Amino acid sequence: MSERLVSSTPAEPARRTLSELESLPLAPPAATGLREVVRRRYLLGMLVRNTIQSRYQGTVLGWLWSYLQPAIRFCMFYFLFQVMIGRGEGTIENFAIHLFAGMVMVHFFTETFNGGTQSLVQNRSLITKLPVPREMFPVARMLVAAWHTIPMIIILLVPCIALGWRPDLVGMAAALLGFSLAAALGLALGLVFSVGNVFMRDVSKIAQTLTQFVTFSVPMMYPFTLVDTRFGGDVANYYLANPMAEAVLLIQRGFWIGTTADPEATAAVHMPDHLFTRGLIMLAVSLVLLVLAQRVFARLEAKVPERL
Template identity: 25%
Template sequence: MEKKTTSRFRQFINLPIELVQNRTLIGNLAKNDFKTRFAGSYLGVIWAFVQPIVTVVVYWFVFTVGLRQGRPSGHPFVLWLMAGLVPWFFFSEALNGGTNALIEYNYLVKKVVFNIDILPLVKVLSAIFVHVIFTAFTIVLCWCNGYIPSVYLLQIIYYMICNFLLVLGLAYFTSAVVVFFRDLTQIVNIVLQIGMWMTPIMWNISDILVNHPTLAKVFKLNPMYYIVDGFRNALLDHIWFWEKPLWTLAFWIITLLFFVIGVNVFNRLKVHFADVL
C-alpha cells in the first residue's frame, strides 16, 4: 500500500518537471495548433475573435435593448458583461480542446517515445493566445469608457493563472476519460452551456439573490465565479483578491483538488491510451 502511494506521488511530482523540460516542444505545438485551426481560410486567425465579439454584441443587445437590463453594480452593462465573458471564453475553449487532445493527436499517442503528458497542456496553451488579446481589447474598451487602468489591473495576471490551472486540471481528467467514454465530449458541452448561466455571467448575483444569502454562497462556490468576479474586481470595482480571503482559500482548495484528481486519473489510464486509440 505504501509503495503504491509513493509511486502515485512520484508520478504527480514528475508531471510539472516533465512539462518544464519539454517547454520548447509544448510552445511549438501550441503555436502550430493555434495556426492549423484557421489554415486555409481567407481571414485566418481573425475568425478566432469573430465568434466572441458577435456573442458579446448579441448578449448586449438582448439584455440592454430587449430586456432593458440596468447598470449592474453601477457599471455599463456591456463592460460588466465582457469582464465576465472573457475568462469564460478561455475556460470553455480550453476545456473543449483539452478534452479532445488525445483523440485529436492520436497519432502521437501511439508513438512509444512521445511524452503524451504534454498534449492537454498544448490545447490549453493554444486557447490562451486569443484570451490574452481579447483581455487587452476589454481593457482598452474600459479605458475608453472612463475606467483608467490602475494598479488593480495587475491582478488580471493572477486570475489568468487561476483560470489556467483550473482548466488544466479538468482537462487532464476529461482527456483521459473521453478515450474510453466518447460521450463525455457531449456531456462537457452541455455542462459548459449550463455553466455559463450558473456562474453567473449574464445576471448579477448580488441583485437576484439578495434575499437568498445561502443560495448565493452555493453559487459562489463555483470556482469560475471566483475568476469572473475577479476580472470584474480588477477592471471595474478595484478590489484586491486578498480582500476576500475565504473565497480565495475555497477556490484554491477546489482547484488543487481538481488538479490532483485529474493528474492521478490521467497517470493511471495513460498506459491504455495507445491500445484504445
C-alpha cells in the same frame, strides 16, 4: 529514427513538422508528469503553434478572425442588452462590460476543459509516435485557449479605457487570480476527462454539457447581488462555492469595477466579502485537484495507445 528523436537535442525535433513526426515508427514509453511537459517545452510550443495554425488554415483573414469574432460578439451583446432592453439600467452600470468580462473568463475555462477533453483522441497519430508525456496534449490546449483569449481581453480593454478605466494593482491582481483559478481547474478537469474520453467517447459529450451550465451558474448575465436578493445569504454562500463564479467576479473586479462612476461604491455593493481570500483558497484547492488529476492520468495513460 525514433531513437534519434529521443537522443537528439531540443533544437533538432523543434525543426521537424508534425506531419513528419506522425510518420515515425511507434515510440517507446516516455517519462510522464507535468514537470516533464515543462522540460519538453520546445515540443509543446510546436504543438501549440500547429493547433493555432490549423484552426485558421484556408481562411482569408487568418488570425484576424480571433479579433473580429469577439468584437462582433461584444457589439451584439451591447446592442441587445444595453440598448434594446436596457438591461442593468439603474442597477448595473456599464452592463455590457459586466457581461463581456464574464464571457472572457467563461470562454477561457470552457475551451481549456473541452479542448483538453478531446486532445488525446484528436492527436491519436502523434501519441503513438512521439516519446513525450501525454499530459502535453491537454496542456497544449490550455495554452491555445489562453492564446485565443488574448484578443477578447484586448476587445474588452477598448471600451474600458474609453469609459475611464485605468489599471490598478488590486484589480490586476484580481484578474490574474481569476485566470489562474480557471486555468488550474480547467486543466485538472481536462486531464481526467481526456483519458476518460479515450475509454468512452461519451465523456466529451458530458464535458460539453457541463460547460453549458457554466454560462448560467456565474454572475455574468445577472449580478451576484440578484442571487443574494432572490434567495438569501445561505444560498448565496453555496453559489459562491462555485470556483467559476469566483473567477468571473475576480475578472469583473479587475475590469468592470473600474469603468463605473464610483468604483469603491460599486465594489461594496456588487462584490462579495472576502473576494481575494476565497479566491486564494479555491486556487489552492484547484492546484490540489490538478495534482490528483495528474496521478489519475498517469495510472491510466499506459492503456491509452491500445485504446486509440
